[in-house]
Amino acid sequence: MTTFKALLLSKIGTDTGNSFTSNVIDIEDTQQPEEGDVIVRIDYSTINYKDALAITNKSPIVRKWPLVAGIDGAGVVESSNHPKWKVGDKVIMNGFGVGESHWGCLAQRAKLKGDWLVKLPDSFTTKQAMAIGTAGYTAMLCCLALENHGVKRGQGEILVTGASGGVGSVAISILSSWGYEVVASTGKVHEAAYLKSLGAKEVIDRAALSQVGKPLQKERWAGVVDSVGSHTLVNACAQTKYRGVVAACGLAQGADFPATVMPFILRGVVLAGVDSVYQPLAVREEAWARLATDLDRTKLDTITTIISLTESISKSVDVLAGNIRGRLVVDVNR
Ligand SMILES: NC(=O)c1ccc[n+]([C@@H]2O[C@H](COP(=O)([O-])OP(=O)(O)OC[C@H]3O[C@@H](n4cnc5c(N)ncnc54)[C@H](OP(=O)(O)O)[C@@H]3O)[C@@H](O)[C@H]2O)c1
Structure with a gap:
């Protein structure tokens, strides 16, 4: 049996008398929802404002409980039943309700739909892609x-x-x-x-x-x-x-x-x-291609802080308080 670490958000009880929890736990591979057709080994994720709202339960971002958090991820395809993707491909995941109504990428592994994924531009590392997020x-x-x-x-x-x-x-x-x-x-x-x-x-x-x-x-x-x-x-x-x-x-x-x-x-x-979540693939690909050619990588390093999966919980409070400068990248294996 294989397990992976993930930041799981849970809510037990009714709307008036519920208990919310946000914890990094070990999840068995077999517990992942069936809906995805590509399994991605996530290298890095990130904390966006929306992730912070979900992780602290400050806004009704999460539509399905329990849910693995994380609207963004970048990593390598581990297995695929989707014609576009093969083992070893490097991919980026943004939006499409991932981390809201589908299990997300603040995890060492994510089962995602191949139609949601964008190829990682050759000039980016998975860490740089999540510094952008x-x-x-x-x-x-x-x-x-x-x-x-x-x-x-x-x-x-x-x-x-x-x-x-x-x-x-x-x-x-x-x-x-x-x-x-x-x-x-x-x-x-x-x-x-x-x-x-x-x-x-x-x-x-x-x-x-x-x-x-x-x-x-x-x-x-x-x-x-x-x-x-x-x-x-x-x-x-x-x-x-x-x-x-x-x-x-x-x-x-x-x-x-x-x-x-x-x-x-x-x-x-x-x-x-401007909405990012449901942009068509062609627009996403154009945006990522322009980021690859136009964004100064040295500036990207300046704006980025690396944190662990566990630190994502406390840092989410700082994000909502407006106390974070730039981007928080989550090394899910740290
Ligand atoms: N439409 C979409 O698809 C989409 C996609 C991504 C993000 N967003 C939204 O865009 C916003 C920013 O996201 P982000 O990831 O950049 O968040 P972020 O890193 O937390 O940055 C938000 C910034 O807003 C400023 N701010 C915070 N509280 C404020 C207040 N009360 N009044 C005025 N300014 C305040 C702060 O900057 P200063 O201290 O420099 O003023 C803060 O650093 C969020 O609302 C997020 O939900 C939307």
């Missing part, structure tokens, strides 16, 4: 949204909110490497040197954006990558230039959007929503 891949989707909606270098500054977080850190790195002038909005102004090392030309205090503001404000941004939502997103739209583009992917401040339509109907501002 869903946060970094979503950052690329946001940057591509600006590019696809026609935001060009030289048209003005690009605002990145939640700058010291995973999405924010990678977005700054990508946009600066593409030649855009990036302004980083952060609650950690003491991290200004870090944000500038990633490519921000200016760092602003997020307090300037997080309160109620006027529906239309002085035009400043040619584009915005927002992972924060709420008043920050509203103010970012209100400060976006005529025909500018705001890519919105997150809710670190809040899921509310207490806005007026003024920026959209008077300035033609485009609000581009």
Whole structure:
């Protein structure tokens, strides 16, 4: 009988009187759900904001109990009944409800659907892929949204909110490497040197954006990558230039959007929503290919901290408190 280590989330009882547990335990291979057709030996996983919500049970992310956590994983195919994948292939898993309604990748082994997997670009290690993870891949989707909606270098500054977080850190790195002038909005102004090392030309205090503001404000941004939502997103739209583009992917401040339509109907501002979970394969492959060619690996090392499977539990609390800088990569074999 073979076993593997995994971070298992369990809930026993009713909605009103339940007990939630989050533990690293040994699971027998035979206990894995039947739904996958590829078994992947996971090298690395990661803690995204959504993982932190699931691991601490702070939000109803988990749809099926018990569940192995982890929306991201990178590793090597151990066995496959899927025509696209063979033993030894290196793969990346992001989204598709893995770590939410399907067993996830904060584990030494994961049984996944071959249709969900993306080939690891040759130039990346599995560790680098998880230093990027869903946060970094979503950052690329946001940057591509600006590019696809026609935001060009030289048209003005690009605002990145939640700058010291995973999405924010990678977005700054990508946009600066593409030649855009990036302004980083952060609650950690003491991290200004870090944000500038990633490519921000200016760092602003997020307090300037997080309160109620006027529906239309002085035009400043040619584009915005927002992972924060709420008043920050509203103010970012209100400060976006005529025909500018705001890519919105997150809710670190809040899921509310207490806005007026003024920026959209008077300035033609485009609000581009970005989802990473159910993007079609072709879009995923494009995003990963652009990450492989455009992302500076030395910057990736700067933003990454490696932790163990067990440390994932305590670090999730820090993620939700906004105390983490950059990306947490989980070495599932440590
Ligand atoms: N749409 C999608 O498919 C998708 C994919 C990935 C992530 N997301 C979402 O994007 C957001 C960021 O994800 P992430 O992985 O980058 O998380 P993260 O690493 O935890 O970063 C979030 C950052 O937001 C800022 N922040 C935290 N609390 C805040 C508050 N109350 N008000 C304003 N800013 C606050 C902090 O940056 P500073 O201290 O620098 O301000 C923090 O580092 C999350 O809401 C996540 O759910 C969505």
